[in-house]
Amino acid sequence: DLFAPAPDASVEFQHQQYAEFLAAEYLIERQVSRPQVRALLGVQADGLVPGLVIAVAAWLAALKPALAEDLILRNALAFAQAGIELPSHDLRAAVVGGLLAAAASGEIDPVPRLDLASLAHPELETQLARHLAGSPARPEPVWWIAMLAAAGTCRGHAPALLREALSAQRPDWVRRAAVTALAVLGHDEDLGQLRPLLVLDRNQDPDDELLSAVIGTL
DSSP states (O other), X not given: OOEEEETTTEEEESSHHHHHHHHHHHHHHTTOOHHHHHHHHTOOTTSOOOGGGHHHHHHHHHHOGGGTXXXXXXXXXXXXXXXXXXXXXXXXXXXXXXXXXXXXTTSOOOOTTOOOGGGOOTTHHHHXXXXXXXXXXXXXXXXXXXXXXXXXXXXXXXXXXXXXHHOTXXXXXXXXXXXXXXXXXXXXXXXXXXXXXXXXXXXXSTTOHHHHHHHHHO
C-alpha cells in the first residue's frame, strides 16, 4: 500500500521515498534555482544537508543533476546510503570521489554491508587507481577502495589488494576487506597466495578475523 491511515481523517505515506521523490519532482516543476534548493533543504554553511532531507537532495540529483550536484562532495556517504540510483556516470564518480576524500581525511569510517553496486561507472577502475597509487597513508581509504572495486568488478586492482591483504602493517579490518574483495576479483593464482594467512599465530591474528575471511574466500 502507498498510504496508511493517519489522525484527523488523513493519510500518510507508507514508504517515505515516494514523498521524497514527489517533493523533488515538485521543486523541478516549479523551476527553482540552485540557491533556492539550498535554502529549502536547509543546507548548512559547510555544505552538509540535514539527514531528514538527504533523500530529496538525492532525488534532485537523479532527476535534474544541475540542482544538486554541488551537494555531493560534502554529503557523499549520505548520498550512497540514500538508496537512490543516480543515472549519470559523472554523478556516480562524484559520489565515489567524495567518499574517498572523506575517508582520506578521516571524516568517515567503514560502513559494513553498505551496497555500493549502484556507484559503479565505466571509469571506476581508473578513478580508484588514482587514489590507490602510492598506497594511502590512512587505512580507511583502502577499505573503501576494496569495497568499491568489488562492487564494480574492477579486476585490475586484484594485485594491489592482494598486497594489502598480505601487509602486516595494515589493520585486520582493512586486510579482511581486501581478502573479501579478492573473492570477487581474484583468479585462482591470486587466491592461492592468501594461504599464508591461514596459519597466522595469535599475535598476528588475535581474533581470527583474517582466518575466517580467507576460509570464506577459498
